[in-house]
Amino acid sequence: MAQKRKNFALRLAPELHTALERWASDDLRSVNAQIEYLLTEAAKRAGRLHQRPGQPPEAQPPQPQPPELPEADTPDA
Known part of the structure; x- marks a missing residue:
């Protein structure tokens, strides 16, 4: 079944x-x-577009990880 489109x-x-x-x-597309x-x-990147039922989730780009901080040197007591 073809998806219904809103005209404006x-x-x-x-x-x-x-x-x-x-x-x-x-x-190789029409302007529309x-x-x-x-x-x-743009709506997907902004998190504004929800997946339709039955569609596989799209792969999300990996989120940047915060840099690891070096362990602090502790003097031997």
Whole structure:
């Protein structure tokens, strides 16, 4: 079953639309598909997009670990 899509008007600055057209062409997508892709990726990175049931979780990039502190030298007592 095809996923239902929400239609709405989007106003863009002409230079932004031109940049999106070039980017979409480079990625072999329509401008609409490129905008949807970019928004989806941004929402995932921001933790705003929840997984749909039945979809495998996406691999998350590893979180940076804090640097290990050197052990303090303690004088022998």
